[in-house]
Amino acid sequence: MTSLAIIDSGGANITSLLSAFERLGVTAELTSDATVIRDADRVVLPGVGAALDAMTRLREARLVDVIRDLKQPVLGVCLGMQLLCDASEEDDVDCLGIFPGVAQKLSVGDNCPVPNMGWCATQLTAPHPVVRDLEQDDYFYYVHSYAVPESECSIATATHTRPFSAMLGRDNFVAAQFHPERSSRAGSRILNNFLGWTP
Protein backbone atom coordinates (compact mmCIF):
# COMPACT_ATOMS: atom_id res chain seq x y z
CA MET A 1 0.00 0.00 0.00
CA THR A 2 1.53 3.25 -1.11
CA SER A 3 1.37 6.28 1.18
CA LEU A 4 0.36 9.46 -0.54
CA ALA A 5 0.70 12.93 0.95
CA ILE A 6 -1.19 15.87 -0.53
CA ILE A 7 0.47 19.10 0.52
CA ASP A 8 -1.96 21.51 2.15
CA SER A 9 -1.05 24.82 0.59
CA GLY A 10 -4.22 26.37 1.98
CA GLY A 11 -7.35 27.55 0.26
CA ALA A 12 -7.14 24.77 -2.29
CA ASN A 13 -10.20 22.63 -2.63
CA ILE A 14 -8.78 19.14 -2.62
CA THR A 15 -11.96 17.11 -2.15
CA SER A 16 -11.96 16.19 -5.84
CA LEU A 17 -8.30 15.14 -5.71
CA LEU A 18 -8.81 13.02 -2.59
CA SER A 19 -11.87 11.39 -4.19
CA ALA A 20 -10.02 10.68 -7.43
CA PHE A 21 -7.27 8.81 -5.57
CA GLU A 22 -9.90 7.05 -3.46
CA ARG A 23 -11.51 5.75 -6.67
CA LEU A 24 -8.08 4.30 -7.50
CA GLY A 25 -7.92 2.62 -4.10
CA VAL A 26 -5.49 5.01 -2.38
CA THR A 27 -6.33 7.05 0.68
CA ALA A 28 -4.30 10.24 0.56
CA GLU A 29 -3.41 12.35 3.56
CA LEU A 30 -3.79 16.11 3.39
CA THR A 31 -0.93 17.57 5.37
CA SER A 32 1.46 20.47 5.89
CA ASP A 33 3.68 18.43 8.23
CA ALA A 34 7.22 18.27 6.86
CA THR A 35 7.89 14.84 8.39
CA VAL A 36 4.77 13.29 6.89
CA ILE A 37 5.63 14.78 3.50
CA ARG A 38 9.27 13.60 3.61
CA ASP A 39 8.22 10.09 4.63
CA ALA A 40 5.41 9.63 2.11
CA ASP A 41 5.96 7.27 -0.82
CA ARG A 42 4.44 9.85 -3.14
CA VAL A 43 3.59 13.52 -2.86
CA VAL A 44 1.07 15.74 -4.62
CA LEU A 45 1.31 19.53 -4.68
CA PRO A 46 -2.15 20.83 -5.62
CA GLY A 47 -3.20 24.43 -5.78
CA VAL A 48 -6.13 26.62 -6.52
CA GLY A 49 -6.01 30.36 -6.04
CA ALA A 50 -3.19 32.86 -6.22
CA ALA A 51 0.53 32.04 -6.49
CA LEU A 52 1.58 34.54 -3.81
CA ASP A 53 -0.86 33.16 -1.21
CA ALA A 54 0.26 29.61 -1.87
CA MET A 55 4.00 30.42 -1.76
CA THR A 56 3.50 32.43 1.43
CA ARG A 57 1.82 29.46 3.05
CA LEU A 58 4.54 27.07 1.90
CA ARG A 59 7.18 29.42 3.34
CA GLU A 60 5.32 29.85 6.63
CA ALA A 61 5.01 26.06 6.94
CA ARG A 62 8.78 25.82 6.16
CA LEU A 63 8.06 23.52 3.23
CA VAL A 64 10.06 25.24 0.47
CA ASP A 65 13.28 23.29 0.98
CA VAL A 66 11.35 20.18 2.01
CA ILE A 67 9.66 20.09 -1.39
CA ARG A 68 12.83 20.95 -3.33
CA ASP A 69 14.67 18.06 -1.65
CA LEU A 70 12.01 15.37 -2.20
CA LYS A 71 13.34 12.26 -3.94
CA GLN A 72 10.09 10.30 -4.24
CA PRO A 73 7.61 10.86 -7.10
CA VAL A 74 6.00 14.31 -6.86
CA LEU A 75 3.01 15.47 -8.90
CA GLY A 76 2.12 19.15 -9.21
CA VAL A 77 -1.43 19.98 -10.28
CA CYS A 78 -2.65 23.27 -11.81
CA LEU A 79 -1.27 26.09 -9.65
CA GLY A 80 0.89 23.38 -8.07
CA MET A 81 2.65 23.00 -11.42
CA GLN A 82 3.28 26.76 -11.62
CA LEU A 83 4.63 26.72 -8.05
CA LEU A 84 7.20 24.12 -9.14
CA CYS A 85 8.54 26.53 -11.80
CA ASP A 86 11.02 29.38 -11.36
CA ALA A 87 8.48 32.12 -10.80
CA SER A 88 5.04 33.45 -11.62
CA GLU A 89 4.13 36.78 -13.15
CA GLU A 90 1.07 36.62 -10.91
CA ASP A 91 2.15 38.96 -8.08
CA ASP A 92 5.77 38.59 -9.37
CA VAL A 93 6.47 35.80 -6.96
CA ASP A 94 9.50 33.52 -6.86
CA CYS A 95 8.50 29.88 -6.83
CA LEU A 96 10.25 26.57 -6.19
CA GLY A 97 12.51 26.39 -9.25
CA ILE A 98 12.25 22.69 -10.02
CA PHE A 99 11.22 23.39 -13.60
CA PRO A 100 12.57 26.24 -15.74
CA GLY A 101 10.19 28.98 -16.82
CA VAL A 102 7.91 31.66 -15.53
CA ALA A 103 4.11 31.38 -15.47
CA GLN A 104 2.69 34.15 -17.66
CA LYS A 105 -0.79 35.63 -17.87
CA LEU A 106 -2.88 34.15 -20.68
CA SER A 107 -4.04 36.65 -23.25
CA VAL A 108 -7.59 36.95 -24.50
CA GLY A 109 -7.91 35.99 -28.16
CA ASP A 110 -10.46 34.81 -30.69
CA ASN A 111 -12.15 31.74 -29.21
CA CYS A 112 -9.84 32.12 -26.22
CA PRO A 113 -11.52 33.63 -23.19
CA VAL A 114 -9.55 34.04 -19.95
CA PRO A 115 -9.68 32.16 -17.63
CA ASN A 116 -9.12 29.21 -19.92
CA MET A 117 -11.78 26.98 -18.48
CA GLY A 118 -12.79 23.83 -20.24
CA TRP A 119 -11.61 20.79 -22.15
CA CYS A 120 -8.57 21.22 -24.38
CA ALA A 121 -6.98 18.75 -26.76
CA THR A 122 -3.50 18.05 -25.46
CA GLN A 123 -0.45 16.94 -27.41
CA LEU A 124 2.13 14.55 -26.04
CA THR A 125 5.57 15.91 -26.93
CA ALA A 126 7.98 13.62 -25.07
CA PRO A 127 7.68 10.09 -23.71
CA HIS A 128 7.14 9.79 -19.97
CA PRO A 129 5.82 6.92 -17.81
CA VAL A 130 3.08 9.15 -16.39
CA VAL A 131 1.53 9.67 -19.86
CA ARG A 132 1.74 6.01 -20.82
CA ASP A 133 -1.30 4.67 -22.73
CA LEU A 134 -2.68 8.13 -23.43
CA GLU A 135 -3.78 9.12 -26.90
CA GLN A 136 -2.45 12.03 -28.88
CA ASP A 137 -4.99 14.89 -28.59
CA ASP A 138 -6.80 13.46 -25.58
CA TYR A 139 -8.89 16.16 -23.91
CA PHE A 140 -8.19 17.35 -20.37
CA TYR A 141 -10.01 19.82 -18.17
CA TYR A 142 -8.21 23.11 -17.59
CA VAL A 143 -8.95 26.02 -15.28
CA HIS A 144 -6.24 28.67 -15.33
CA SER A 145 -5.37 32.28 -16.09
CA TYR A 146 -1.59 31.80 -16.16
CA ALA A 147 0.48 29.29 -18.09
CA VAL A 148 4.10 28.15 -18.35
CA PRO A 149 5.71 28.44 -21.81
CA GLU A 150 7.11 25.36 -23.50
CA SER A 151 10.57 24.32 -22.33
CA GLU A 152 12.95 21.38 -22.48
CA CYS A 153 10.95 19.90 -19.57
CA SER A 154 7.62 19.93 -21.46
CA ILE A 155 6.17 16.48 -21.96
CA ALA A 156 2.78 17.67 -23.20
CA THR A 157 1.48 20.91 -24.64
CA ALA A 158 -1.83 22.56 -25.36
CA THR A 159 -2.73 25.82 -27.04
CA HIS A 160 -4.69 28.82 -25.80
CA THR A 161 -3.72 31.87 -27.86
CA ARG A 162 -0.29 30.26 -28.09
CA PRO A 163 1.15 26.90 -27.04
CA PHE A 164 1.94 26.34 -23.38
CA SER A 165 3.21 23.48 -21.23
CA ALA A 166 0.36 21.13 -20.39
CA MET A 167 2.72 18.82 -18.52
CA LEU A 168 6.28 19.08 -17.27
CA GLY A 169 8.65 16.34 -16.18
CA ARG A 170 12.14 16.29 -14.71
CA ASP A 171 13.71 13.57 -12.56
CA ASN A 172 11.18 12.62 -9.86
CA PHE A 173 8.95 15.64 -10.50
CA VAL A 174 6.03 15.68 -12.91
CA ALA A 175 3.26 18.24 -13.19
CA ALA A 176 0.04 18.96 -15.04
CA GLN A 177 -1.55 22.33 -15.78
CA PHE A 178 -4.93 20.62 -16.19
CA HIS A 179 -6.91 18.85 -13.48
CA PRO A 180 -6.44 15.09 -13.91
CA GLU A 181 -8.94 14.56 -11.09
CA ARG A 182 -11.62 16.22 -13.23
CA SER A 183 -10.51 14.91 -16.63
CA SER A 184 -12.57 11.75 -16.82
CA ARG A 185 -10.89 8.52 -17.92
CA ALA A 186 -7.79 10.16 -19.43
CA GLY A 187 -7.13 12.02 -16.18
CA SER A 188 -7.67 8.93 -14.11
CA ARG A 189 -5.09 7.13 -16.24
CA ILE A 190 -2.52 9.80 -15.44
CA LEU A 191 -3.17 9.51 -11.71
CA ASN A 192 -2.95 5.75 -11.95
CA ASN A 193 0.32 5.97 -13.91
CA PHE A 194 1.66 8.33 -11.26
CA LEU A 195 0.80 5.83 -8.53
CA GLY A 196 2.77 3.14 -10.36
CA TRP A 197 5.70 5.33 -11.38
CA THR A 198 9.22 4.60 -10.19
CA PRO A 199 11.52 7.38 -11.46
Next chain:
Amino acid sequence: MRFRNHRIVGDILELAARYRDEGADELVFYDITASPDRRTVDRDWVNSVARLLDIPFCVAGGIKTVADAEDVLNKGADKISVNSPALADPELIGKLARRFGSQCVVIGIDSQADSDDWFVYQYTGDPDKTQSSQRRTLDWVREVQDRGAGEIVLNCMNQDGVRRGYDCEQLAAVRAICDVPLIASGGAGSRQHFRDVFAAANVDGALAASVFHSGEIPIPDLKQYLVDQQVDIRL
Protein backbone atom coordinates in the same frame (compact mmCIF):
# COMPACT_ATOMS: atom_id res chain seq x y z
CA MET B 1 -30.33 18.69 -13.31
CA ARG B 2 -33.17 20.34 -11.53
CA PHE B 3 -34.48 18.98 -8.28
CA ARG B 4 -36.47 20.21 -5.38
CA ASN B 5 -35.37 18.48 -2.22
CA HIS B 6 -32.83 16.16 -0.70
CA ARG B 7 -35.14 13.15 -0.60
CA ILE B 8 -34.24 12.39 -4.17
CA VAL B 9 -30.50 12.23 -3.58
CA GLY B 10 -30.44 8.63 -4.80
CA ASP B 11 -31.82 9.79 -8.11
CA ILE B 12 -29.27 12.57 -8.32
CA LEU B 13 -26.38 10.18 -7.86
CA GLU B 14 -27.77 7.73 -10.36
CA LEU B 15 -28.24 10.44 -12.95
CA ALA B 16 -24.82 11.93 -12.22
CA ALA B 17 -23.16 8.54 -12.75
CA ARG B 18 -25.10 8.02 -15.97
CA TYR B 19 -24.02 11.37 -17.41
CA ARG B 20 -20.45 10.80 -16.27
CA ASP B 21 -20.35 7.48 -18.09
CA GLU B 22 -22.03 8.86 -21.21
CA GLY B 23 -19.32 11.49 -21.63
CA ALA B 24 -20.91 14.72 -20.38
CA ASP B 25 -18.22 17.39 -20.05
CA GLU B 26 -19.69 19.11 -17.03
CA LEU B 27 -22.75 18.85 -14.82
CA VAL B 28 -24.74 21.68 -13.31
CA PHE B 29 -27.05 20.98 -10.40
CA TYR B 30 -29.87 23.48 -10.16
CA ASP B 31 -31.77 23.71 -6.95
CA ILE B 32 -34.29 25.99 -8.58
CA THR B 33 -36.55 26.56 -5.61
CA ALA B 34 -33.76 27.73 -3.32
CA SER B 35 -33.94 31.46 -3.98
CA PRO B 36 -37.70 32.05 -4.11
CA ASP B 37 -38.25 30.06 -0.92
CA ARG B 38 -35.41 31.83 0.89
CA ARG B 39 -34.42 28.57 2.48
CA THR B 40 -31.07 27.11 3.35
CA VAL B 41 -30.23 24.18 1.16
CA ASP B 42 -29.28 20.88 2.70
CA ARG B 43 -26.07 20.28 0.81
CA ASP B 44 -24.79 16.93 1.97
CA TRP B 45 -25.51 15.57 -1.49
CA VAL B 46 -22.75 17.83 -2.89
CA ASN B 47 -20.12 15.72 -1.17
CA SER B 48 -21.60 12.48 -2.48
CA VAL B 49 -21.61 13.88 -6.00
CA ALA B 50 -18.02 15.11 -5.66
CA ARG B 51 -16.83 11.64 -4.72
CA LEU B 52 -18.66 10.07 -7.63
CA LEU B 53 -17.72 12.40 -10.47
CA ASP B 54 -14.50 12.61 -12.43
CA ILE B 55 -15.70 15.61 -14.42
CA PRO B 56 -16.27 19.16 -13.19
CA PHE B 57 -19.57 20.14 -11.64
CA CYS B 58 -21.27 23.33 -10.62
CA VAL B 59 -23.93 23.96 -8.00
CA ALA B 60 -26.58 26.60 -8.59
CA GLY B 61 -29.34 27.81 -6.34
CA GLY B 62 -29.57 29.51 -2.99
CA ILE B 63 -25.99 30.71 -2.79
CA LYS B 64 -26.43 34.14 -1.25
CA THR B 65 -23.29 34.66 0.79
CA VAL B 66 -19.58 33.92 0.79
CA ALA B 67 -20.26 31.38 3.56
CA ASP B 68 -22.84 29.57 1.38
CA ALA B 69 -20.31 29.38 -1.43
CA GLU B 70 -17.55 28.20 0.87
CA ASP B 71 -19.78 25.39 2.12
CA VAL B 72 -20.54 24.16 -1.39
CA LEU B 73 -16.93 24.45 -2.59
CA ASN B 74 -15.57 22.73 0.51
CA LYS B 75 -17.94 19.86 -0.14
CA GLY B 76 -16.23 19.40 -3.48
CA ALA B 77 -18.08 21.45 -6.09
CA ASP B 78 -15.77 23.00 -8.67
CA LYS B 79 -17.90 26.07 -9.23
CA ILE B 80 -20.88 27.87 -7.82
CA SER B 81 -23.45 29.60 -9.97
CA VAL B 82 -25.25 32.66 -8.70
CA ASN B 83 -28.27 34.26 -10.30
CA SER B 84 -30.95 36.13 -8.30
CA PRO B 85 -28.71 36.90 -5.28
CA ALA B 86 -26.22 38.64 -7.59
CA LEU B 87 -29.01 40.87 -8.90
CA ALA B 88 -30.08 41.71 -5.36
CA ASP B 89 -26.50 42.36 -4.26
CA PRO B 90 -24.08 42.82 -7.18
CA GLU B 91 -21.16 43.27 -4.77
CA LEU B 92 -21.52 39.60 -3.92
CA ILE B 93 -19.84 38.76 -7.26
CA GLY B 94 -16.65 40.61 -6.35
CA LYS B 95 -16.62 39.14 -2.85
CA LEU B 96 -16.88 35.63 -4.25
CA ALA B 97 -14.23 36.24 -6.93
CA ARG B 98 -11.75 37.70 -4.43
CA ARG B 99 -12.27 34.90 -1.96
CA PHE B 100 -12.33 31.88 -4.30
CA GLY B 101 -11.00 33.15 -7.64
CA SER B 102 -13.01 34.06 -10.71
CA GLN B 103 -12.78 30.52 -12.05
CA CYS B 104 -15.24 29.35 -9.38
CA VAL B 105 -17.75 32.09 -9.94
CA VAL B 106 -20.40 31.47 -12.57
CA ILE B 107 -23.13 34.02 -13.07
CA GLY B 108 -26.42 32.67 -14.35
CA ILE B 109 -28.53 35.13 -16.28
CA ASP B 110 -32.16 34.56 -17.20
CA SER B 111 -32.85 36.82 -20.12
CA GLN B 112 -35.82 37.56 -22.29
CA ALA B 113 -36.61 39.89 -25.18
CA ASP B 114 -38.97 42.72 -24.35
CA SER B 115 -39.87 45.23 -27.09
CA ASP B 116 -36.56 45.72 -28.91
CA ASP B 117 -34.06 44.79 -26.23
CA TRP B 118 -33.17 41.95 -23.86
CA PHE B 119 -33.80 42.19 -20.13
CA VAL B 120 -32.72 40.19 -17.10
CA TYR B 121 -35.33 38.35 -15.03
CA GLN B 122 -35.07 37.10 -11.49
CA TYR B 123 -36.61 34.47 -9.22
CA THR B 124 -37.38 32.42 -12.30
CA GLY B 125 -37.53 29.19 -10.31
CA ASP B 126 -41.12 30.02 -9.39
CA PRO B 127 -43.48 31.33 -12.10
CA ASP B 128 -45.43 33.34 -9.49
CA LYS B 129 -42.35 35.18 -8.29
CA THR B 130 -40.57 35.68 -11.63
CA GLN B 131 -40.04 39.36 -12.30
CA SER B 132 -38.05 41.63 -14.57
CA SER B 133 -35.03 43.13 -12.86
CA GLN B 134 -35.29 46.13 -15.24
CA ARG B 135 -31.65 45.60 -16.16
CA ARG B 136 -30.61 45.38 -19.79
CA THR B 137 -28.99 42.01 -20.40
CA LEU B 138 -25.98 43.43 -22.24
CA ASP B 139 -25.35 45.94 -19.43
CA TRP B 140 -25.51 43.18 -16.85
CA VAL B 141 -23.16 40.93 -18.86
CA ARG B 142 -20.57 43.74 -18.87
CA GLU B 143 -21.09 44.49 -15.20
CA VAL B 144 -20.73 40.92 -13.95
CA GLN B 145 -17.45 40.54 -15.88
CA ASP B 146 -16.14 43.79 -14.41
CA ARG B 147 -17.05 42.51 -10.97
CA GLY B 148 -15.14 39.27 -11.44
CA ALA B 149 -17.44 36.63 -12.93
CA GLY B 150 -15.39 33.81 -14.46
CA GLU B 151 -18.16 32.33 -16.59
CA ILE B 152 -21.63 33.28 -17.77
CA VAL B 153 -24.53 30.93 -18.35
CA LEU B 154 -27.10 32.75 -20.45
CA ASN B 155 -30.51 31.15 -20.21
CA CYS B 156 -32.73 32.51 -22.97
CA MET B 157 -36.18 32.26 -21.43
CA ASN B 158 -38.13 32.69 -24.66
CA GLN B 159 -36.57 29.47 -25.82
CA ASP B 160 -36.53 27.55 -22.57
CA GLY B 161 -38.61 24.40 -22.64
CA VAL B 162 -39.87 24.91 -26.18
CA ARG B 163 -37.08 23.01 -27.93
CA ARG B 164 -36.92 25.20 -31.01
CA GLY B 165 -33.23 25.81 -30.75
CA TYR B 166 -30.98 28.13 -28.79
CA ASP B 167 -31.46 31.88 -29.19
CA CYS B 168 -28.42 32.31 -31.41
CA GLU B 169 -29.07 35.99 -32.09
CA GLN B 170 -29.08 36.91 -28.43
CA LEU B 171 -26.17 34.60 -27.63
CA ALA B 172 -24.09 36.10 -30.47
CA ALA B 173 -24.80 39.60 -29.16
CA VAL B 174 -23.66 38.57 -25.69
CA ARG B 175 -20.65 36.69 -27.08
CA ALA B 176 -19.46 39.88 -28.74
CA ILE B 177 -19.03 41.56 -25.35
CA CYS B 178 -18.15 38.51 -23.27
CA ASP B 179 -14.46 37.74 -22.69
CA VAL B 180 -15.09 34.94 -20.20
CA PRO B 181 -16.48 31.51 -21.09
CA LEU B 182 -20.11 31.71 -22.24
CA ILE B 183 -22.51 28.82 -21.92
CA ALA B 184 -25.75 28.71 -23.92
CA SER B 185 -28.89 27.54 -22.17
CA GLY B 186 -32.51 27.17 -23.18
CA GLY B 187 -34.05 25.71 -26.29
CA ALA B 188 -32.14 22.54 -27.17
CA GLY B 189 -34.40 20.11 -28.99
CA SER B 190 -32.21 18.43 -31.57
CA ARG B 191 -28.57 17.66 -32.35
CA GLN B 192 -28.60 20.38 -35.03
CA HIS B 193 -29.48 22.98 -32.40
CA PHE B 194 -26.20 22.25 -30.64
CA ARG B 195 -24.24 22.54 -33.86
CA ASP B 196 -26.01 25.78 -34.73
CA VAL B 197 -25.26 27.47 -31.44
CA PHE B 198 -21.57 26.60 -31.61
CA ALA B 199 -21.39 27.78 -35.22
CA ALA B 200 -23.58 30.89 -35.01
CA ALA B 201 -22.87 32.20 -31.52
CA ASN B 202 -19.40 30.79 -30.90
CA VAL B 203 -20.28 29.79 -27.35
CA ASP B 204 -17.89 27.77 -25.19
CA GLY B 205 -20.50 25.26 -24.13
CA ALA B 206 -24.13 24.31 -24.57
CA LEU B 207 -26.28 23.31 -21.63
CA ALA B 208 -29.40 21.19 -21.81
CA ALA B 209 -31.52 19.21 -19.41
CA SER B 210 -34.74 17.68 -20.66
CA VAL B 211 -33.44 16.19 -23.91
CA PHE B 212 -30.76 14.40 -21.93
CA HIS B 213 -32.98 13.34 -19.04
CA SER B 214 -35.52 11.81 -21.40
CA GLY B 215 -32.83 10.05 -23.39
CA GLU B 216 -34.15 11.73 -26.51
CA ILE B 217 -30.64 12.86 -27.41
CA PRO B 218 -28.04 10.37 -26.19
CA ILE B 219 -24.85 12.23 -25.29
CA PRO B 220 -22.47 9.86 -27.14
CA ASP B 221 -24.50 10.25 -30.37
CA LEU B 222 -24.60 14.01 -29.95
CA LYS B 223 -20.86 14.28 -29.43
CA GLN B 224 -20.03 12.08 -32.40
CA TYR B 225 -22.38 14.19 -34.53
CA LEU B 226 -20.70 17.40 -33.35
CA VAL B 227 -17.22 16.04 -34.08
CA ASP B 228 -18.43 15.10 -37.57
CA GLN B 229 -19.68 18.68 -37.89
CA GLN B 230 -16.18 19.99 -37.05
CA VAL B 231 -17.04 21.19 -33.56
CA ASP B 232 -13.99 20.97 -31.27
CA ILE B 233 -15.29 18.69 -28.53
CA ARG B 234 -14.08 15.78 -26.43
CA LEU B 235 -15.48 12.40 -27.44
